[in-house]
Amino acid sequence: MARRSDHTREQLREMALSQAEAVIVRDGIGALSMRKIAKAMGYTVGTLYLIFPNQDALLLAVNLRTADALHAHLLDAIATATPQQELRAAASAYIDFAQANPHRWRLVFELSTEQPDQSAQVQRRVEQLFALIESLLAARQPMLDSAALRQTAAALWAGVHGMASLHVTGKLDWAGSDQAGGMLDVLLDGLAPPVR
Amino acid sequence: MARRSDHTREQLREMALSQAEAVIVRDGIGALSMRKIAKAMGYTVGTLYLIFPNQDALLLAVNLRTADALHAHLLDAIATATPQQELRAAASAYIDFAQANPHRWRLVFELSTEQPDQSAQVQRRVEQLFALIESLLAARQPMLDSAALRQTAAALWAGVHGMASLHVTGKLDWAGSDQAGGMLDVLLDGLAPPVR
């Protein structure tokens, strides 16, 4: 052994991230371990530390992918919606993604890392998501000044995020999962009524 | 050693929970371990398992306390507010509590346990919180029928929870922590305008 060079550094990285995602999707965050990832890759633990400085950095990389996938999901939903429905489609897609990928979604918002440099990258993705919602709101409510726009968009996003969060953690079950759409309508009608 | 009987079962339970809380408050959830709690109590790990079946059960008990403390905090805030301000006071208290007790608050909503019996108790506390908000909203908007009331209260609570969640996880820093009040005003004005 040693000096196998079966895979490039980039391939190893890709394998590590996709195996980590597989474990998270299948068994949840708690079931993930560096050793388990390494075994799934067909390598030893030590090799993982040639690619990532530590477990936190690996999870951060997973989160960057998830955030990008969420962003792409929103863009898709917006692209296939009429201008009137764009904002609702984006909000609905946000909640859908969380429900469809509960473990990965939770990791993005629940991982508290002490590495400011890497977590800034996640932060940038989060701000991108927010900017997207803000722009949709601006198109619908052109009369809002920039400060009001910002605050309304933030309140709106907090509401959508809260619904996704409570839903994914099972704290909203009593409301009936079929009621999710109704809650969303109430939120959008209250904060961003369509101009008529 | 053995057969010390320095403390009753109830005292041991109380010591375990308060030491666990101390560690969580000081160092976060990740720093907590059964061994660390036991050492802080002046006992061996094995003793902890005479009181709690496993770590999950202990954390659940911590969460029940936190949920009760949150509930009490809301009641306090409501009690010292004018009828007009009750709803805003409750929402503000929710966010305040999360910011003042970030680690404990996060544990309540982030702990995913597989024990349906115990987690049902947390669920009951969550529903109590929701019922509280619903009753405040009902007082303010008596014209809503029960279905609309339920949905509006749910959307409102999701919004408040989302603000607390994003704030505590540092995902809302760009909005400026001083803007939190503004976001809350936007949410309340949109979903629960005071009757005039």
Add this chain to the structure above:
DNA sequence: ACCTGAACACCGTTCAAGT
């Protein structure tokens, strides 16, 4: 240069053995 395997310091959980 790349990778291994063993080591270290931790975990949660169990349980025979002591008083």
Add this chain to the structure above:
DNA sequence: ACCTGAACACCGTTCAAGT
């Protein structure tokens, strides 16, 4: 009856040693 201490099967992380 109450509590200990050692054991078991796991962790994350490091690093000398092998090719």
